Amino acid sequence: MNHKTLLIGISEGILTVTVNRPDKLNALNGQVLEELDHIFDIVYADPAIRAVLLTGAGEKAFVAGADISEFLSVGSERGIELAKKGQDIFLRIEQCPKPVVAAVNGFALGGGCELAMSCHFRLASDNARFGQPEVNLGLIPGYGGTQRLTLLVGKGRAMELMMSGNMVDAQEAKAIGLVNHVTSPGDLLDACRRIIGTILSKSPVAVGKVIAAVNAVDDKSKDGYAEEIRLFGECFGTEDMKEGVSAFLEKRKPSFPGK
Ligand code: COA
Numbered sequence: 001m002n003h004k005t006l007l008i009g010i011s012e013g014i015l016t017v018t019v020n021r022p023d024k025l026n027a028l029n030g031q032v033l034e035e036l037d038h039i040f041d042i043v044y045a046d047p048a049i050r051a052v053l054l055t056g057a058g059e060k061a062f063v064a065g066a067d068i069s070e071f072l073s074v075g076s077e078r079g080i081e082l083a084k085k086g087q088d089i090f091l092r093i094e095q096c097p098k099p100v101v102a103a104v105n106g107f108a109l110g111g112g113c114e115l116a117m118s119c120h121f122r123l124a125s126d127n128a129r130f131g132q133p134e135v136n137l138g139l140i141p142g143y144g145g146t147q148r149l150t151l152l153v154g155k156g157r158a159m160e161l162m163m164s165g166n167m168v169d170a171q172e173a174k175a176i177g178l179v180n181h182v183t184s185p186g187d188l189l190d191a192c193r194r195i196i197g198t199i200l201s202k203s204p205v206a207v208g209k210v211i212a213a214v215n216a217v218d219d220k221s222k223d224g225y226a227e228e229i230r231l232f233g234e235c236f237g238t239e240d241m242k243e244g245v246s247a248f249l250e251k252r253k254p255s256f257p258g259k
Contacts, residue, residue, distance in 0.1 A: 005032045006039060007057065013050035014196055015043060016189070022058030028086075028111045029067035036115075037089045043096060050204065051196045052096070054119055055103040056112075059185065062104040062128065063112030068137065079142070086111065086143035090118035095215060097208035099199050103192045104128045105185060109167070114141055117148040120211060122178065123192050124170040125185040130178055131167035151218055153177050203240035204258040 007018040017039055019026040026032075043049050056062040066086075074082065093100055093115075102108075102119035108130045116122050116130075124130075132141050132149065140146065141162065150158040153176045161168070170182045183191045199207055209231040216227035235241050240256045247254035 003035045003039065005029070006035045008039065010049065012197070013048065013200060014053055014193060015039075015049045015051070016053045016055065018055050018057050019063055020057040022056075022060070024067065025061035025064035025107060026056040026058070026112070027064050027067040027069075028115070029070055032067075033086060033089055037092070040089070040092050040096065043098065043100075044092075049098065050200055051098050052100040053103055053189065053192050053196065054093075054100060054115070055105055055189065059106065059127075061106040061112070062102070062108040063115055064107045065110030065112050065133070066143070071137070071139075083142035086114075090114060090144050093118040094120070095211075096120075097211060098204070099196060099207060099211070101192050101196055103188050104130070104170075104179065105188055109133055110141065110145075111143050114143040114145040114148065117152060117178075118144060121180050123181045123183060123188060123195070124173060124179040125188040126170050126182055127185055128170040128173065128179075128182075129167045130170075130173045131165065132162045133165040133167070135163065135165045147218065149178075203238075203244055203254075203256045205238045205240045205256075206235060206244075209235060 005019065005021055007020045009016045019032055021027060021032065043052055100119045102116040102122040104116050104122055104124040106125070106128055108116045108128060110133060113130050113132055132145050134140050141149070146162065149161065153161070157176050168176070168178070170179065173179045174182050181191060213224070213228045213231050216222045216224040239259050243256055244254045
């Protein structure tokens with residue numbers, strides 16, 4: 001499949017995925033969603049891809065939301081389908097066993113904020129702005145935003161953001177826990193790559209299990225503490241654990257086989 005709305009590049013195991021509709025502030029139309037879904041099929045399957053860096057094209061936007069121009073013809077039934085589809089794709093991003101980091105380089109609004117929140121964590125450039133402005137359109141977030149924003153920033157702040165439609169800048173986003181670090185626009189991708197590089201020097205098996213255990217927090221089908229016990233136990237059966245512990249005891253750097 002040729003991607004028409006995504007730019008893709010791989011370097012040192014990091015797949016950079018850039019949503020590329022800068023003239024529409026990278027709004028998520030049906031095609032972008034299809035292509036994101038497809039690229040994550042590849043991310044899950046291809047061992048050469050060890051992490052994902054997700055960003056938006058241009059200097060103005062990460063993603064300014066779902067494509068509003070597609071909405072007027074949508075009725076309730078189709079609205080449900082749209083939300084299910086968006087939620088499925090964003091859940092696959094969140095559940096990806098390899099690290100997925102959002103580089104938020106401008107507006108992250110509506111579905112764009114939801115996309116950033118489905119990544120494992122976020123860095124933002126100092127010109128980034130976040131918001132869930134759906135109420136301006138007579139809508140609510142539908143791609144997981146009501147749930148993920150609440151988990152990230154707490155119920156009171158999430159309620160205010162979603163009821164007012166107000167935006168917050170990068171510093172405020174950092175202060176409320178929506179992003180981990182704020183950089184200059186020019187340093188954003190390098191800063192993400194530095195953190196991803198650190199993560200990629202660790203046991204990939206253990207990193208995948210951290211993702212799974214943390215995701216169990218809001219998975220109602222799982223008891224998170226029981227999940228932690230199970231995943232912790234599994235680590236003791238891995239070659240990565242034997243290598244990591246041996247390397248520590250032998251005072252050398254580990255070289256993780258990733259199994
Ligand atoms: N869906 C479709 N098109 C969008 C879009 C979206 N979510 N966000 C921006 N665009 C388009 C604009 O329509 C415009 O297209 P045009 O040049 O063909 O008219 C282009 O992107 C540039 O946006 P513009 O509004 O001119 O830029 P701005 O700097 O004046 O304003 C925003 C930037 C982000 C404040 C404004 O675009 C906006 O409010 N976008 C919608 C955000 C939103 O409600 N998202 C949630 C959707 S559920």
